[in-house]
Amino acid sequence: MAESQIRPTRLHPQSDHCGRVLRRPDRQKEGASGRRRARSTGLYFRGIIGEEQVGRVQRQPEEGEGREVRQPRYRGKQGLRLPPWLKTEIPIGKNFNRLKNTLRDLKLHTVCEEARCPNIGECWGGGEYATATATIMLMGDTCTRGCRFCSIKTARRPPPLDPDEPYNTAKAIAAWGLDYVVLTSVDRDDIADGGAAHFAKTVHNLKERESRILVECLTPDFRGDLAAVEKIALSGLDVYAHNVETVRELQRFVRDPRANFDQSLSVLKHSKKVKPTLLTKTSIMLGLGETDQQILDTLTELREAGVDCLTLGQYMQPTKRHLKVEEYVTPERFAHWEKVGNEMGFAYTASGPLVRSSYKAGEFFLKNLLKKRIAEVPVAE
Numbered sequence: 001m002a003e004s005q006i007r008p009t010r011l012h013p014q015s016d017h018c019g020r021v022l023r024r025p026d027r028q029k030e031g032a033s034g035r036r037r038a039r040s041t042g043l044y045f046r047g048i049i050g051e052e053q054v055g056r057v058q059r060q061p062e063e064g065e066g067r068e069v070r071q072p073r074y075r076g077k078q079g080l081r082l083p084p085w086l087k088t089e090i091p092i093g094k095n096f097n098r099l100k101n102t103l104r105d106l107k108l109h110t111v112c113e114e115a116r117c118p119n120i121g122e123c124w125g126g127g128e129y130a131t132a133t134a135t136i137m138l139m140g141d142t143c144t145r146g147c148r149f150c151s152i153k154t155a156r157r158p159p160p161l162d163p164d165e166p167y168n169t170a171k172a173i174a175a176w177g178l179d180y181v182v183l184t185s186v187d188r189d190d191i192a193d194g195g196a197a198h199f200a201k202t203v204h205n206l207k208e209r210e211s212r213i214l215v216e217c218l219t220p221d222f223r224g225d226l227a228a229v230e231k232i233a234l235s236g237l238d239v240y241a242h243n244v245e246t247v248r249e250l251q252r253f254v255r256d257p258r259a260n261f262d263q264s265l266s267v268l269k270h271s272k273k274v275k276p277t278l279l280t281k282t283s284i285m286l287g288l289g290e291t292d293q294q295i296l297d298t299l300t301e302l303r304e305a306g307v308d309c310l311t312l313g314q315y316m317q318p319t320k321r322h323l324k325v326e327e328y329v330t331p332e333r334f335a336h337w338e339k340v341g342n343e344m345g346f347a348y349t350a351s352g353p354l355v356r357s358s359y360k361a362g363e364f365f366l367k368n369l370l371k372k373r374i375a376e377v378p379v380a381e
Helices: 031-040 094-105 120-125 165-176 196-209 226-233 248-254 261-274 292-304 331-344 361-376
Strands: 133-138 180-185 214-218 239-241 279-286 309-314 348-351
Touching (some): 133 165, 180 196, 196 226, 226 261, 292 331, 309 331, 331 348
Parallel strands (some): 180 214, 214 239, 309 348
């Protein structure tokens, strides 16, 4: 072959004269042990040295060379540490075990378990005022919506409703000897009325068995169907609750696209319009990135809509697939919002890191009801 026809061999830019690829010393495979060493020396982190990195070892610039800094942080997008005020004890007690066993026997569900509520032991056990409260979840454990904060199972077409559920629920609650019960449900957009008739039937059965029990219904928005809202408002319940969940500005980011702030407000307004003596209630999660002004604006709109009762609590990320916590709000800030709520004229405002929509619902309700009754008694001359 002529010398001019010989094609030169193309070598890798980082190869020796024999074509063997060379590896730069600074790009050697570090392996698991290498990564661990890098982390321990403060060299393994994203971003520029000296820039704040939440939840990671931080290395200082030249002046503080070799000094490692670990800072406990309660705010940020990743690596958030659980603050001490959010740690709770494992639920135990006779009343707790009795409620749990009855639920299993009658194939009933509670939002306390499905939503992994941190207060389950305190509410089921009776708490400070011995007012045992449970939140029963009707219409199964599978929802047709997918809110980004909620851990309840979802499906387009959940299993059909259990026709015996209203009877079994009333039977169980009467046997427990509860003072206050919260009936809630998953969203059932696959049913014509959203399950409103099923809801109302449960309240009727319960009041027939035990009229002294105070009943709160925490309902879906029924896609804005006010006829469905009216059906439940006139069923004999004591408190009509529906959660707006977050401030107006974060609705689309936090909730399912089929839900919105105005639709939720219309549910609360209509229930009060149908039955003016009915107490209405809603709940807001904090720690999702809302501002103080947005919280204040939301509370103002709720009060203008005639909402009587308000609860504010810390959002807790149920799994890694759900929205991250943007901030762990301190107990002091929650106390501030409770004061603001009371000053705005809410009948009661429950605000705290572990407060949930149904948290100690019976205790708060009965305590305030008792205060009102005492105030109405004429002073003896």
